[in-house]
Amino acid sequence: MSENILPSNEIRGKFISFEGGEGVGKSTQVKILADHLVGQGIDVVLTREPGGSVGAEEIRQLLLKGEAVKWDPMTEVLLFYAARVDHLKKIILPALERGQWVITDRYADSTFAYQGAGHGLGHEIIAQIHRITTQDFWPDMTILLDADPKHGLARAHQRESIIAENLREDRFEKMGEKYHKCLRDEFLNIAAKNPDRFFTVSANDTIQKIDSRIWKHVKIAFNLN
Numbered sequence: 001m002s003e004n005i006l007p008s009n010e011i012r013g014k015f016i017s018f019e020g021g022e023g024v025g026k027s028t029q030v031k032i033l034a035d036h037l038v039g040q041g042i043d044v045v046l047t048r049e050p051g052g053s054v055g056a057e058e059i060r061q062l063l064l065k066g067e068a069v070k071w072d073p074m075t076e077v078l079l080f081y082a083a084r085v086d087h088l089k090k091i092i093l094p095a096l097e098r099g100q101w102v103i104t105d106r107y108a109d110s111t112f113a114y115q116g117a118g119h120g121l122g123h124e125i126i127a128q129i130h131r132i133t134t135q136d137f138w139p140d141m142t143i144l145l146d147a148d149p150k151h152g153l154a155r156a157h158q159r160e161s162i163i164a165e166n167l168r169e170d171r172f173e174k175m176g177e178k179y180h181k182c183l184r185d186e187f188l189n190i191a192a193k194n195p196d197r198f199f200t201v202s203a204n205d206t207i208q209k210i211d212s213r214i215w216k217h218v219k220i221a222f223n224l225n
């Protein structure tokens, strides 16, 4: 993104991301938080990565289907960022500019965890790509759902097992246990380094209890009733 298109006006909405390993319950909590915000009269856009815009959803298919070793790690990062820039320009930034709040199921912290730590590309290369392509654009708040990867992977496998093999978006679920343990450690590490942006919640609890912790935090952080 070479031109400056980041929203700066006073009505700019808030940008919230959910992060965490496979099957930790992000999509579930994204929808519940959106319902709370709508109940406060806030106009909310729900989205996800990779995907969220027409072009990014096409790139999603390239990234999530097929064998675990399908892409070289750098190619993979560039595909995630190609999708992210399209998503930012077509969906996220225009919505924030209109005053809508955007909640995304994953954003760039996933790239730092999955490709940076998981694939071993390291933090700095991805930080440079992030700065060049997004002008270092980050959410106002990131909610990290933390769980032992075994629990989330079991839920994700169960979900994928009822889907025809050629339609499964399970490329990353096929990476080994060590990979997923490394992701968890990296998410916690990123959260510890960015305490102003992150709120970490244990995902080993009931949907209602997790929701109640998140909603309490969001209300306080954004001064809602």
Ligand code: T5A
Pocket: 021, 022, 023, 024, 025, 026, 027, 028, 029, 048, 049, 050, 064, 080, 106, 107, 108, 109, 110, 111, 112, 114, 115, 155, 156, 159, 169, 172, 173, 203, 204, 205, 206, 207, 210
């Ligand atoms: N990726 C993504 C990268 O490698 N780099 C990147 O930069 C980005 C952006 C995305 C994949 O791409 C990778 C990461 C991922 O591997 P995806 O299909 O979007 O793929 O996969 P996930 O983001 O992992 O999403 P999932 O759908 O697998 O899991 P969620 O959203 O965390 O979990 P959710 O809410 O769908 O819940 C799973 C099941 O558990 C139940 C739900 O009802 C559902 O059945 N559940 C609970 N059950 C008991 N207790 C709870 N508290 C529960 N919460 C939910």
